[in-house]
Amino acid sequence: MILGWFKRKKRHYPEFWLRYLETFNNNKNETIATTRFVAFDTETTGFDKKKDRILSIGAVSILDKSIEVNESYEVYLKQDVFSNKTVEIHGILKTGSLKKVSELDAIESFLDYIKDAVLIAHHANFDKDMVNEMLLRHGLGKLKNEFIDTGYLFSKSKHIIYRENLKDHYTLDDLCAELNVPKVDRHTASGDALITAIVFLKILSRLNRRKHLNWDYLLNKT
Amino acid sequence: MKNSIAERVSDFLKNHPPFDLLDAKKLLNIAKEVVIIYLEKGDVLFKQGASCNNHFYMVRNGAISLTYSNNNAQEIVSMSDAGDIFGVRPLIAQENYKLTASAHEESIVYGIPIDSFRLAAENNSRVYKYLITAFATNAYDAYTTKETHEIFVDYLPSNSRDIANFQTANYTKKPVTCSVNSSLKEAALKMSENKIGYIVVIDDAKKPLGIITNSDIKNKIATGIFPIDTAVTNIMSSPVITGNKNLTVADGQLQMIKHNIAHLCITKDGTVNSKLVGVLTNHHILVALGNNPTAILKEIIRAKRTKKLRNARLKADTLLKNYLEQNIPITHITKVISKINDALTVRAIEIALPKMPTPPPVKFSWLSIGSQGRKEQLLYTDQDNALVFEDVPKAKYKETQDYFLELSKHVTKSLNKIGFEYCEADMMASNSAWCKSISEWKNQFKEWILSPGEEAVLLSSIFFDYSMVYGSQNLTDQLTDTIYEALEESNLFYKMLAQDAVKSPSPLGFFRQFLVEKNGEQKDLFNIKNRGLMPLVDAARLLVLTKHIKGINNTFERYEKLAQIEPNNKELYESCSYAFKALTKFRTKHGLKHNNSGKFIDLETLSNEEKLKLKRCFKPIDEIQKTLTLRFDLKTLPI
Numbered sequence A: 001m002i003l004g005w006f007k008r009k010k011r012h013y014p015e016f017w018l019r020y021l022e023t024f025n026n027n028k029n030e031t032i033a034t035t036r037f038v039a040f041d042t043e044t045t046g047f048d049k050k051k052d053r054i055l056s057i058g059a060v061s062i063l064d065k066s067i068e069v070n071e072s073y074e075v076y077l078k079q080d081v082f083s084n085k086t087v088e089i090h091g092i093l094k095t096g097s098l099k100k101v102s103e104l105d106a107i108e109s110f111l112d113y114i115k116d117a118v119l120i121a122h123h124a125n126f127d128k129d130m131v132n133e134m135l136l137r138h139g140l141g142k143l144k145n146e147f148i149d150t151g152y153l154f155s156k157s158k159h160i161i162y163r164e165n166l167k168d169h170y171t172l173d174d175l176c177a178e179l180n181v182p183k184v185d186r187h188t189a190s191g192d193a194l195i196t197a198i199v200f201l202k203i204l205s206r207l208n209r210r211k212h213l214n215w216d217y218l219l220n221k222t
Numbered sequence B: 001m002k003n004s005i006a007e008r009v010s011d012f013l014k015n016h017p018p019f020d021l022l023d024a025k026k027l028l029n030i031a032k033e034v035v036i037i038y039l040e041k042g043d044v045l046f047k048q049g050a051s052c053n054n055h056f057y058m059v060r061n062g063a064i065s066l067t068y069s070n071n072n073a074q075e076i077v078s079m080s081d082a083g084d085i086f087g088v089r090p091l092i093a094q095e096n097y098k099l100t101a102s103a104h105e106e107s108i109v110y111g112i113p114i115d116s117f118r119l120a121a122e123n124n125s126r127v128y129k130y131l132i133t134a135f136a137t138n139a140y141d142a143y144t145t146k147e148t149h150e151i152f153v154d155y156l157p158s159n160s161r162d163i164a165n166f167q168t169a170n171y172t173k174k175p176v177t178c179s180v181n182s183s184l185k186e187a188a189l190k191m192s193e194n195k196i197g198y199i200v201v202i203d204d205a206k207k208p209l210g211i212i213t214n215s216d217i218k219n220k221i222a223t224g225i226f227p228i229d230t231a232v233t234n235i236m237s238s239p240v241i242t243g244n245k246n247l248t249v250a251d252g253q254l255q256m257i258k259h260n261i262a263h264l265c266i267t268k269d270g271t272v273n274s275k276l277v278g279v280l281t282n283h284h285i286l287v288a289l290g291n292n293p294t295a296i297l298k299e300i301i302r303a304k305r306t307k308k309l310r311n312a313r314l315k316a317d318t319l320l321k322n323y324l325e326q327n328i329p330i331t332h333i334t335k336v337i338s339k340i341n342d343a344l345t346v347r348a349i350e351i352a353l354p355k356m357p358t359p360p361p362v363k364f365s366w367l368s369i370g371s372q373g374r375k376e377q378l379l380y381t382d383q384d385n386a387l388v389f390e391d392v393p394k395a396k397y398k399e400t401q402d403y404f405l406e407l408s409k410h411v412t413k414s415l416n417k418i419g420f421e422y423c424e425a426d427m428m429a430s431n432s433a434w435c436k437s438i439s440e441w442k443n444q445f446k447e448w449i450l451s452p453g454e455e456a457v458l459l460s461s462i463f464f465d466y467s468m469v470y471g472s473q474n475l476t477d478q479l480t481d482t483i484y485e486a487l488e489e490s491n492l493f494y495k496m497l498a499q500d501a502v503k504s505p506s507p508l509g510f511f512r513q514f515l516v517e518k519n520g521e522q523k524d525l526f527n528i529k530n531r532g533l534m535p536l537v538d539a540a541r542l543l544v545l546t547k548h549i550k551g552i553n554n555t556f557e558r559y560e561k562l563a564q565i566e567p568n569n570k571e572l573y574e575s576c577s578y579a580f581k582a583l584t585k586f587r588t589k590h591g592l593k594h595n596n597s598g599k600f601i602d603l604e605t606l607s608n609e610e611k612l613k614l615k616r617c618f619k620p621i622d623e624i625q626k627t628l629t630l631r632f633d634l635k636t637l638p639i
Helices: A004-010 A014-022 A084-090 A105-113 A124-137 A150-157 A160-165 A171-180 A190-211 B006-015 B026-030 B089-093 B114-121 B125-139 B160-166 B183-193 B212-221 B248-259 B280-287 B292-302 B306-325 B328-357 B392-419 B436-449 B454-463 B473-488 B492-501 B528-546 B555-565 B567-592 B608-629
Strands: A036-044 A054-063 A066-068 A073-076 A119-120 A147-148 B035-041 B044-046 B053-061 B062-072 B073-080 B102-103 B107-113 B177-179 B198-202 B207-213 B262-268 B276-281 B364-368 B385-389 B435-437 B465-470 B525-527 B600-602
Touching: A014 A105, A036 A105, A036 A190, A054 A124, A054 A190, A054 B006, A054 B114, A073 A105, A105 A124, A119 A124, A119 A190, A124 A147, A124 A150, A150 A171, A150 A190, A171 A190, A190 B006, A190 B035, B006 B107, B026 B114, B035 B053, B053 B114, B073 B306, B102 B385, B107 B114, B107 B177, B177 B183, B183 B198, B183 B207, B183 B212, B198 B276, B198 B435, B207 B212, B207 B262, B248 B262, B248 B280, B276 B280, B276 B555, B280 B454, B292 B306, B292 B328, B306 B328, B306 B435, B306 B567, B328 B364, B328 B392, B328 B567, B364 B473, B385 B392, B385 B436, B385 B473, B392 B435, B435 B436, B436 B454, B436 B473, B436 B492, B454 B492, B454 B528, B465 B473, B492 B528, B492 B608, B525 B528, B528 B567, B528 B608, B555 B567, B567 B600, B567 B608
Parallel strands: A036 A119, A119 A147, B177 B198, B385 B435
Antiparallel strands: A036 A054, A054 A066, A054 A073, A066 B035, B035 B107, B044 B102, B053 B107, B062 B073, B062 B102, B198 B207, B262 B276, B364 B385, B364 B465, B525 B600
16 A cells, blocks of 8 residues: 555656656665765855755766766756845856756756765755755655765864864865865855865875775764 | 856966967866866876876876886886876877876876867967977976977986986096005005095006905904905905996996995996006995985985975985895984984975065974974874974964964975875974963973873873974973973873873783784774884883983983883893884885885785784883883772
8 A cells, every 4th residue: 555655656756856766776885986976065045944045056076086077067046036145155146147947957957967976065964955945845855865064074084182172163164274175166056066075085085094984984874 | 058167177277388378268178078086195096007098187286206117116207296297198109108197195186188188289289299398308308308209219217316327427536556566454554544445456557456345354354364464466356347437327236236246446448458447336326326315415405495305305215215125224214314304394494484574583493293203203104293482472472373383384384295294183383282482382291291181191192202303402491391390290190101101902912913903994904003113102201201311202212221221121121122123114114115104014914924023022012011000000090
């Protein structure tokens, strides 16, 4: 019975959502080197996940410490919600020359892009919530991907001596400063996604040097 | 689709040749196809002999070293910095990689597909000309760039050491000689007069007949085999090995190795049947190769840029390898390498000072701490340093500290470029916690000593082993005095240090088997640093502190000193000193072999003999730990 209920519900899902779910089916036990990671960032009209909207998403994929530029992802969304306050941060105008797509089209291309990759974001919960809300508005389920938060991973990777004076909150700028990552194109979704990706790789290398780079540690299961 | 990342990539590319010769649209098309590759220090991008992939590369951040290996020797051919391109030649010449590219430090590299580049650069002869010149430059030297027809000739190495190999050797032009009729005594007097270790025996036509060296005198005269008035012909080595005037350093070295000699006679026509014109010694070869401490130190002192310092440090690494191969005592090696490391730091500071807007507002001293402070650092390790400055009025404190923090940032950045990784734990003078006035430092040490906690013990293992590298000796002395005064008032601190020193049980442990690191990827790896070296280092530091011995930072020297003042335990201390030296050598060799810090040792790779040697070193660790447990009454520790 339950199976039938699922089936009925599934029929209402658009093709791309099923395609996205399908990518999780092959149960592979992958190493960190062979896993596809996607670092992403969203620019939004504000911080309220119910009221505010995503204006753009940028993402890059990482495979074995390499990022292919032609494999990067960038989308701008048509939104009715608009906030003057955040324009000065991300610089996306309500009517600008940028080519914008509908929210549903953006979801489709984004899901097709991320597939079953492990997602990386700075303060991942915020981006995760914003995307999940967007999915919800269109009657879809939540993201199924594993998440890694660079802010949290960074705190965790700090040397034991400094654990006491950890900040509660590390901004992406803090990480760039400490890890010596050039800040190019900060505050565009793509630029921040690339910075996040490099920050992530640098933290991995730090963990690797200490010889405790493993999945449980990364996915916060230890 | 808009691709902001490609735009940023092209923004970087357009500032560097040959991309500056392309128009923006074409450049963006290339940028879209770029692969951004992240490399950890030591990661290999491509290997010599591998077939080439379809990319050539530009360094975005960091430095990539290109090395050429021949039999067992590995030579650094060139170093690519931000904006440099490499890996072009195999693509154009359609051949396998002739060099290995690996990250000299953490780097980001752009991989540029040759196909999209060709497409964009089509009909742009200037671009091609640049590329051709570029790899000709990489492969040889600037003056060959005009001879573009020569670019496909086989790879010729370019760094100064390699060039030295092909230089004509610089030999002694007027060698000390004696005639065949001389007695050994006459010859020896002549050698002594000229302060030289060898003399060539020549005949009437000045042809070299034989050679007598210090070791001949030692082995044949001093032993009583021959009397001192014996004829030189009786004890000379004969015939001599000869070479001609145009002999290269490489050939000279080859001859010496082949015949197991240290002196080569240079004659007019290169044979033993012509007039002697000079002598080439082992020393000349060493000097020519620049692989001797004096030459390296000179190079450091003269360096105007960090890049030069990096080259000098690379040479020191080769020197280290040679020393280890030649079985030179580890005490000597450590002294030489520490001296070089200190000189590098001093020079890095001297280069940094003019970058500051003003001279230092007050006196300061730059301290090496940890293993650098103990002067037992052989391989590249993390940098550990701290800075002390003179007291200033409260109102001026922040301004003064900021000045030194900025200075320290320049210095640590240079040191990083030279090859010393940033300290993971950020124990560097560029961190405000470790860049303080003398009073603040005194308080810091007093706090550690008088109210010791876990952190104090952890940090004391690093900060108590400081040694001054640059600046005011007076500040450092003040600090040392304060420490010994404070130690008078605290026994708890000693106890805690002792507790810490015995915390990793000696690896002799269970059934005399190795305790192998149990968790995760350290499985089957033996941590020689934590299990072998640190217990010895910690014990030595503690004992030296209790005995109020000042100014001896080396662990093995500390044990030797302890052996002197505590004759009862002479044997134990001497074996600790020996074990420490042996383990250091072990770790260094291992690190050089695997191009890492040598901290973890894979037991699988060890021969039985090596395992046995290791075990022998563990015995003193076990004993010194037992001694500490007794002496500091550790079983009743109140914590």
